Amino acid sequence: MSFMHELGITRNIIAIAIEHSQGAKVKKVVVEIGKLAAILPDAIRFCFEACAKDTPLEHSILEIREIPGLAYCNQCKTRISLSQPFGICNCGSSQLEIIQGQELQVKELELEEQCV
């Protein structure tokens, strides 16, 4: 199995965290990943440790919050939950607008206390 896609994403997450930490050591990173984003959280976890090596994120904790998929049906004007980036509403319509579940963002960073 290859995690090329997730490897690139993990590198991006780390790059963003390094930028925001401004040199401080990172204790914990919270990342939000939508269930419709076509990203495997386990693969991100798998890549994280290796990618974080020799960076301010080494030994930091990666917390992944999965955001459930949600769509709005233009036909019957209701919200339905989705487990994949497409679907059919109970009313039979496929005119769905995804309103949640495509997130990929670094939500929070916890930094080590620094002695100044």
Ligand SMILES: [Zn+2]
């Ligand atoms: Zn509908």
